[in-house]
Amino acid sequence: MRPRVFCGIAAAVALFATACSSGGSGSGDSSNGGGATQASAAGAFPVKVVDCAGKETSVKQAPKKIVTTDAAALEMLLELGAGDRIIGTGFPPGKGSLPAAVADQGAKVPVLGDTMIPKEKLLGSGADLYVDTFGPMPGMGAAGAGPTEEELKAAGIQHVLLLSTACASGPKAAKGPRTDLAEVENDVRRLGAVTGTAARAEELVGAMEKQIGEVRTATAAVPEAQRPGYFVFDFDAGTKQPMAICGKQVANAVITLAGARNVFADCEGDFKPVSWEDVVAKNPDWIQLAVRNRGSEEANRKAFDEAEAFLKSFPATQGLKAVQEGHFLRLGSEVTTIAGIRNADTVRQIAATVHPTLVKNGQ
Incomplete structure (x- = not known):
């Protein structure tokens, strides 16, 4: 995704950090009102x-016209096979950032x-379903004030939140770090x-669980x-002040599952500027x-080279153990910090790097 896409990473997007955070369960806890969608049969x-407060609503029929807030929700729907029903998105994916199969x-x-x-554009889009990655963002002021539930209902648009990213704050938020x-x-x-693609969803989740389970088994004795x-x-956030990944960010779960320690x-929260x-x-x-993906292998390699060169030349980081030993991983931001199916791939990539005798990448 482009630098503007994700909450809390780029300097400009740091404004989103307190409101657009990745909550979800810490250790399988669904106390945020989440859990699996209820349906009598596939x-x-x-x-x-449900929403972040646990308020329940019903989606009466499979949507025909879907709008997504950003590329995270867009990617999930594409992977589920509902791409032909998506009529618009915000925060669009950058060139090269989506998986090849759905790009x-x-x-x-x-x-x-x-x-x-913009609220008016969303309400006038003709959508019958709005898949919302962020939820209300009061920290963004007017820019984060999307349509109210009443306005969406009046426009005939049903509203579904991604609970893994929209529910980090409030009384229903998960307690403690996110570890799965x-x-x-x-x-x-x-x-x-919601989209009538439950069978495909189970395939995707099954593949995620298989991959993560193999890594956890391999690293259990560590x-x-x-x-x-x-x-x-996060090189794209700038080098003047680093941005830390905190316990409630999805990347904390990715790192933990890989057998490493964030x-x-x-x-507290998902992101925090540190020194x-x-x-x-x-x-x-x-x-x-x-x-973030620059759209080509050459452009990505150049960005990785620049990030590594900075750490090797910056006086404050030259002496770090990882820098001295050349312990760098070249992994994109999108598959690490944005909730999605590819998080499981990142778990294996990290594990295969930090535990090479225990985990083999791609096997």
């Missing part, structure tokens, strides 16, 4: 869904907003039920104290060079 309607279809989806979709991908999997199942410290260096897991002194104090064993 493909049956109505389908009951062409994703590129054809009309862009209704380069960032948040249960809520991401639940979102896949929810969208599968004591907590011996799990390597891991820092995600060095900033103890900070280079803070990073030095944590002295991570591994550093992920997290850059």
Whole structure:
């Protein structure tokens, strides 16, 4: 996705950090009112869904015209096979950021907003379903004030939240760090039920669980104290002040499942600006060079090279253990910090790098 796409990573998007956070379950806890969508049978309607406060509504029939807030929701729907029903999105995917299998279809989806979709455009889109990754964003002021539930209802648009990303704050938010991908999997199942693609959703979740289960089994014997410290260096957020991945961000679950230890897991919320002194104090064993997809292998390689060169030349980071030992991972931001099916692939990639004798990538 483009630098503007994701909440909390780019400097400009840091404004979203407190409101557009990735909540979800910490250890399989569905206390945020999430859980799997309720349906009497695969493909049956109505389908009951809940919001972050646990309020229940019903989707009466499979939607024919869907609008998504951003590329995260868009990608899930494309993977579920509902792409032919998507009539628009906000925060569109950047070139090269979608999986190859759905990239062409994703590129054809009309862009209704380069960032948040203007309220009037959303209400007049003709959609019958709005899949919302973020939910209300009071920290964004007027820019984050989307349509009210009453306005959506009046326009004939049903509203479904991705609970894994929209419900980090409030009384129903999960307690403690996020250590699994249960809520991401639940979102896949929810969208599968809502769009009548439940069978495909189970296939996708089954593949995620198989891959993650293999990694967890392989690394189970590694004591907590011996799990390597891991820092995600968000190069696109700028180098003046690093942005830490906190315990409630989906990346914390990805890192934990990979058998590593997020060095900033103890900070509250999902993202937090920190200082280079803070990073030095944590002295991570591994550093992920997290850059957003530039659209080509050559452009991506150049961005990774620049991120690595900065850490090697910057006085504050030259002496870090990871820098001294060349312990860098070149993994994109999108598949690490954005909730989605590819999180499971990232779990294996990280595990295969930090535990090469235990986990083989792609096997």
